Amino acid sequence: GAVVSQHPSWVICKSGTSVKIECRSLDFQATTMFWYRQFPKQSLMLMATSNEGSKATYEQGVEKDKFLINHASLTLSTLTVTSAHPEDSSFYICSASPGTGIWGEQFFGPGTRLTVL
Amino acid sequence: AQTVTQSQPEMSVQEAETVTLSCTYDTSESDYYLFWYKQPPSRQMILVIRQEAYKQQNATENRFSVNFQKAAKSFSLKISDSQLGDAAMYFCAYRTSTGTASKLTFGTGTRLQVTL
Numbered sequence: 479g480a481v482v483s484q485h486p487s488w489v490i491c492k493s494g495t496s497v498k499i500e501c502r503s504l505d506f507q508a509t510t511m512f513w514y515r516q517f518p519k520q521s522l523m524l525m526a527t528s529n530e531g532s533k534a535t536y537e538q539g540v541e542k543d544k545f546l547i548n549h550a551s552l553t554l555s556t557l558t559v560t561s562a563h564p565e566d567s568s569f570y571i572c573s574a575s576p577g578t579g580i581w582g583e584q585f586f587g588p589g590t591r592l593t594v595l
Numbered sequence: 596a597q598t599v600t601q602s603q604p605e606m607s608v609q610e611a612e613t614v615t616l617s618c619t620y621d622t623s624e625s626d627y628y629l630f631w632y633k634q635p636p637s638r639q640m641i642l643v644i645r646q647e648a649y650k651q652q653n654a655t656e657n658r659f660s661v662n663f664q665k666a667a668k669s670f671s672l673k674i675s676d677s678q679l680g681d682a683a684m685y686f687c688a689y690r691t692s693t694g695t696a697s698k699l700t701f702g703t704g705t706r707l708q709v710t711l
Contacts, residue, residue, distance in 0.1 A: 510697060521686060521701045522640075569638060575697055582690065582697030586640035 481505055482574050484587035491562055492595055499557045499590045501572030507552035508574035512584060513545075516569045528555055562594045597622045597689050601702035608677045609710050615662075616672045616705045618687030628690045629663065630699070631672045635683040643685070646670065648692070674707075682709045 481504040491497050501511060510529050514522040528534040528549035536542050544566075546558040555574075559566055569591050573584040598621045608614035620629070631643040646654045646663050653661050658678075662671045674681055687702040 512698070516638075521703045522699075524698060527698060571638075571640065573640075573699075583642075583645075584690075584697070584699055589638045 480576075480583075480585040482508075482572065482585045482587040484570075484572055484590050486590060487588060488591040488593075490593045490595065493563050494561055496558055496560045497562055497592060499559075499570055499572075499592075501555045501557070501574065501587050503553045503574040503576075503585070506574075506576045506585075508555075509552065509577055510575045510582075511549055511555040512573045512575070513547060513555075513557050514571040514573070516571060516589075518569075522571060525557075559592065562592070564594045567592055567594045597624075597627075597691070597700045599687050599689050599700050599702040601687055601705050603705045604703070605706045605708070607708040607710060608674070608681075610677055610679060612677055613673060613675045614677055614707065616674075616685050616687075616707070618670045618672070618702055620668050620670065620687070620689050620700075622668070622689065624691060626692045628692060629661075629670045630688040630690065631659070631661070631670075632686045632688060632701075633681075633683045634686065634704075635680075640686075644672065677709050679709050679711075682707055 483502045485500045513525045516522050525540045526534045526536045530549050530552050534547035549555040571589045572587045575584050600619045627648045629646045633641045633643050644656045658675045660673045684704045686704045689700045
């Protein structure tokens, strides 16, 4: 149980285009989903937290207009990188949580590697 | 704000031996959760072990155990009988037990090499 999928697993796009990454909780309802960014040989950096039906809460320094997050249902969140540039190339990881407190365990997706040419 | 520090960027252990990865954290909260995650080359984050701060007993999961020192704010991971498959990045993480966000704060990671 507690499986989270991400699609696509990797994507290459041209500079200036937009890319959408999907995160799905396959066997549980996720009240909260998280989006992380990871540069090579570095730790995970939280970009934003989203609750179903609400606007995402972005971490300081993360551009809301560049990284659009939509949490339309209890099993799906999307991250859209708008007008992507080479510096947006990174590994993006989502996680999903079924609740809070003791139920706030985060289950991670396999990640999406984005390369912007 | 909570911080998590992993002072060992890289560690090496021989197969079948024991290795301990260090983690310290800073918080003003009394109740929280601590985690060790493993990230192999596939980049999939895998939960290794979890510790609730209100529990005095150290968590264990098969060959993995922790040494949780609440007063010292220390949370080390011991891997016994190391196997080649244990080679990975290991991240220590902190999560508050209250509130709706349940955000994880990660350390910078320790890369573990396992040699024959």
